[in-house]
Amino acid sequence: MTPILALDITGTPRQWISQDAAITYMSKNAVAWSLGDVVAKYRGGLQNDGIMSYLEAPSIIAIRGHGFNPTKHSKVVLSNRTLFGRDRMTCVYCGNTYTDHKKLSRDHIMPVSRGGQNTWMNVACSCKPCNSYKGNKTLAEAGLELLYTPYEPNHWENLLLQNRNVLQDQMDYLLTGIPKHSRILLPS
Template identity: 25%
Template sequence: MISATTGKTQSSAMQASVLALNKTYSPVHVISAKRAFCLLSKDIAEVISVEDGSFMNYDFSSWIEISELRSEFNERTELEDWIFSVNFEIQVPRVVRLLHYNRIPNNTIKFNRRNIFIRDSYRCQYCHKKFGVKQLSLDHVVPRSHGGGMSWENIVSACRRCNTKKGGRTPSQAGMKLLQKPAKPSRNPVLLQQVKHEKYACWRNFVSTKELLACE
C-alpha cells in the first residue's frame, strides 16, 4: 500500500496527472497519480513507459523494481514525480493502459468555464491578450437578446474591459473582431493544455499531430 509522506511535494506528486489509454492505446481519460496507483495495484492497468522511441509495458511489481533501481543509481530528473512509501520508492508513471477497457473514447467534453478558458488559451478573444482566471469572463458572441445560446460555438473568453465594451451587441455591431471562430474542442482541453509542457511530453505519442498543432 502506498502511503505518501507528509509535505507539499508528496501531496502534489499524488495529484500529478496520468494519461489513461484503452486496450488499443487510445487516450481515454486524464487521471490523478493516486487513481493510477489504485488501478495498477489491482492489476486493472499497466504502466506504459516511452523509452528511446519505444513503448515498454510494466506491471505494478516490475514498475516498483525499475523505480528502485533508478533511485539507487540516482537517475531521477526534475521533471519526474516520486512517491515515498514505507517500504519502497516509486516513480509516478506518466501513462497507464487499461488492460480490459476496449471502448473507443466518446470524446465527451464538459462544457464549462474552465474548459472554455483552456480552449482559448486564457486569451481574450477580442483584444487577444492573455489574462488570469480572475480577469477573464465569458461572452456570448451572439447575445442572448439576439437569440444566442450557451454552446461551444457561441461562448468565448473575454477580458472584463472588452466584455463591457461589447455589451449586448454582436462583434460586428461593436466593431470588434474575434481572434478565432469558437468551436467544440476535438479532445479534452486539459489533455491538450498539459501535453504542451515538457513534463508530459510523452503524451504526444498518443495524440494526433492535428490535435497538437491545434493547441499551439
C-alpha cells in the same frame, strides 16, 4: 503528486488518475502496457527470499477492460476554465493576454438574448472591458471582429487543459491527438 495518464487498451486517453490508483491497477494486473518515465515507486512487502518488492508507476498506463466510451468522453464540458484554456487567456476582440482569469469573462458572440446558444462555437474568451463594450450587441452592431475562430476542443485537448502539471512524455502522447487548428499548438 504527478497525475498518471490512463489510456484504454487501444491507446485512447481516458482520464488522469492518481499514482495510488495506478498502483492499484498494477497490483491487480490490470495494466496492459505502459509508457513514459517512472514517476513513483511504491514499496511492497518482503518476499520469501528476503528481498523487498516494489511497484513502479510510469507516467502513462493502458488499463485492461472497458474500451473508450465515445458518448461519455467525446464531449468536452463548457466551463470558463476550459474556455479560457482553449483561448489561451487571450481576448477574442483586443488580443490582450491575461494571467489572471478574474480579468476575463465568457462572451456569447451572438448574445443569448438574441437567440445565441451557450455552445463552444458561440463563446469566446473576452476581457471584461471588451465584453462590457460589446454588451448585448452583435459583432456588426459593436463594430468588432473576432481575432480567432471558436471551435470545440476534443477529448485529448481537454485532458491537457485539465492538468497543469503535464510531463513531457504525457504531453508528447496527447499532442498526437490534437487537431492541427488547435490554439494549444500555438507558441506561447
